[in-house]
Amino acid sequence: MNTINRRHFLKLIGAASTLAAVPRAVRAAVAPRVVVVGGGFGGATVAKYLRMWGGDVHVTLVDANPSHISCILSNLVVTGSLSMSRITLGFDSLRTNHGVNVMQGRAVAIDAHGNTLTVSTSTGNQVLPYDHLVLSPGIDFMPAAGKWDPTRTPHAWQAGAQTTLLKNQLSAMRGNETFVMTVPKAPYRCPPGPYERACVVADYLKRKGRAGAKVIVLDANPGITAEPEAFNQAFKVTHAGWIEYYPNATVQSVDSTTRSIVTSAKTVNKARVLNYIPDQKAGAIVTSMGLADDPTGRWARVDPLTYGTLAHPNIHVIGDSCAVPASVGKAVPKSGHMANSEAKVCADAIIRSFTGDAPDEDIATSSACFSPITNKKASWLSTNFIYGDIVDAAGNVIGKGMNRVDIGEAPADGVDGDSLEDMFTWAESIFSDSYI
Amino acid sequence: MPIFHRPSLACLSIALLAAASQPALSAPAAGQLLASQCAQCHGTNGAGPGFDSIAGKDDLYHELLEMKYRSHIEGIMDRQARGYTDYQLRLISDYLSAQSGGGGDD
Numbered sequence: 001m002n003t004i005n006r007r008h009f010l011k012l013i014g015a016a017s018t019l020a021a022v023p024r025a026v027r028a029a030v031a032p033r034v035v036v037v038g039g040g041f042g043g044a045t046v047a048k049y050l051r052m053w054g055g056d057v058h059v060t061l062v063d064a065n066p067s068h069i070s071c072i073l074s075n076l077v078v079t080g081s082l083s084m085s086r087i088t089l090g091f092d093s094l095r096t097n098h099g100v101n102v103m104q105g106r107a108v109a110i111d112a113h114g115n116t117l118t119v120s121t122s123t124g125n126q127v128l129p130y131d132h133l134v135l136s137p138g139i140d141f142m143p144a145a146g147k148w149d150p151t152r153t154p155h156a157w158q159a160g161a162q163t164t165l166l167k168n169q170l171s172a173m174r175g176n177e178t179f180v181m182t183v184p185k186a187p188y189r190c191p192p193g194p195y196e197r198a199c200v201v202a203d204y205l206k207r208k209g210r211a212g213a214k215v216i217v218l219d220a221n222p223g224i225t226a227e228p229e230a231f232n233q234a235f236k237v238t239h240a241g242w243i244e245y246y247p248n249a250t251v252q253s254v255d256s257t258t259r260s261i262v263t264s265a266k267t268v269n270k271a272r273v274l275n276y277i278p279d280q281k282a283g284a285i286v287t288s289m290g291l292a293d294d295p296t297g298r299w300a301r302v303d304p305l306t307y308g309t310l311a312h313p314n315i316h317v318i319g320d321s322c323a324v325p326a327s328v329g330k331a332v333p334k335s336g337h338m339a340n341s342e343a344k345v346c347a348d349a350i351i352r353s354f355t356g357d358a359p360d361e362d363i364a365t366s367s368a369c370f371s372p373i374t375n376k377k378a379s380w381l382s383t384n385f386i387y388g389d390i391v392d393a394a395g396n397v398i399g400k401g402m403n404r405v406d407i408g409e410a411p412a413d414g415v416d417g418d419s420l421e422d423m424f425t426w427a428e429s430i431f432s433d434s435y436i
Numbered sequence: 437m438p439i440f441h442r443p444s445l446a447c448l449s450i451a452l453l454a455a456a457s458q459p460a461l462s463a464p465a466a467g468q469l470l471a472s473q474c475a476q477c478h479g480t481n482g483a484g485p486g487f488d489s490i491a492g493k494d495d496l497y498h499e500l501l502e503m504k505y506r507s508h509i510e511g512i513m514d515r516q517a518r519g520y521t522d523y524q525l526r527l528i529s530d531y532l533s534a535q536s537g538g539g540g541d542d
Contacts, residue, residue, distance in 0.1 A: 337476055344469060348468075351461065352464065355461050355463050357463045360464075362470070364519060368477065382516055384516065384520070386521065405518065406518040408509060414511070425487055429479055430476045432480070433475040
């Protein structure tokens with residue numbers, strides 16, 4: 001008994017000094033409250049798992065839209081292979097299966113000291129008190145030089161209306177016309193995504209008999225950033241003559257009216273379709289609240305054991321918006337799969353803070369995905385991280401973080417129809433694990 | 437121990453309230469968090485939808501070890517298995533073997 005009391009006492013003192021949430025929950029002796037911002041893979045998963053694992057935890061999920069439209073598989077909506085409904089993920093199951101309170105509205109302000117979030121809704125502002133706040137707002141875009149208007153030249157890097165716009169522009173393309181796209185400077189959402197898009201667009205143009213049409217890929221990076229073997233093979237062999245690839249193409253200016261783009265490697269005037277995908281940063285709620293505190297000022301640094309921000313340990317950032325401490329050259333990728341993975345670590349840590357337990361240190365995160373190369377075959381990518389020492393380029397330990405222990409892509413003979421089938425199995429599974 | 441027999445009254449009441457508010461919340465089961473990292477491809481608690489159902493499966497540990505230490509990568513699981521320590525694979529396997537297959541996740 002004494003041992004137990006001592007343990008509780010120590011934990012309370014320890015927790016109280018770092019987490020505002022514990023004393024509040026204890027004082028009120030009611031179900032602790034977690035508010036989640038963003039209903040993408042990170043937000044949906046953290047809401048579901050907090051309820052599934054946390055019992056009496058009260059969870060509110062805030063999203064500006066009535067459902068989430070997935071970027072996963074969205075390149076196949078661009079080519080017309082899949083319908084928009086296939087990638088539209090509703091929040092109903094989170095409500096009915098898991099008891100998540102879903103609120104449609106836009107998170108506009110955080111009172112980090114009063115522990116409240118202000119949400120702008122159709123019926124006015126609502127102030128939501130929280131013990132823990134989880135921000136999973138995805139990405140926002142860096143401004144482009146020139147005259148950039150995404151309603152004319154879609155990025156389609158957030159799925160929905162942008163996806164439809166790009167799909168319509170692609171289907172209107174004729175032979176001998178040019179589809180120009182950019183690959184943002186890393187880090188950006190979904191490392192293989194732009195290369196996958198180039199492949200499925202080229203495959204579409206080929207299948208539709210648009211002779212002489214071309215996909216021009218302007219990559220801000222020095223080379224293909226994900227699945228280099230599969231995409232090099234795809235660009236040079238599978239889609240030879242349909243894709244032109246330019247590395248080190250730093251964007252200097254964009255003109256959405258004339259669909260023209262100037263880069264350090266190549267200038268294209270009057271493309272038929274300009275799919276400019278800008279460089280990226282954390283979602284607006286993160287940057288506007290001053291939480292984007294990594295050296296680039298674009299992403300929120302987090303504790304890899306809790307995803308708590310350094311300034312406010314009970315304000316967590318998961319998914320694309322966070323910068324997880326990692327070994328140099330082995331960054332944690334921004335992907336829906338990784339957001340789901342981080343969401344579970346975050347949910348577990350929040351529940352532990354309520355029970356007075358320290359965060360688990362024996363943790364792992366991962367990402368896996370499948371990338372269509374044509375409408376008949378796909379490649380895959382897999383990467384894994386374990387909490388522990390992280391190192392600089394010379395191998396010197398620089399601290400603790402998520403250390404990449406494995407990364408790899410499909411071997412050449414694994415880029416096939418089976419992997420394409422696997423892609424749909426994976427998508428169904430991650431959609432279900434996050435939303436059902 | 438004596439030191440902890442004499443917390444302030446405020447601390448003691450906090451501790452008592454904490455104990456009173458805790459029954460609904462308990463520390464997570466061993467392996468639960470690690471095993472949840474399988475769910476993106478095998479469904480929540482390994483019970484699908486997705487690839488092979490792994491809920492309630494016996495001897496997953498030895499299968500995972502075989503994948504992890506296979507010298508020639510055959511599939512994506514040969515890579516994923518390399519993402520965990522042997523001890524973590526043991527925790528994952530033990531947790532999943534105790535789950536009911538094909539059932540709900542509540």
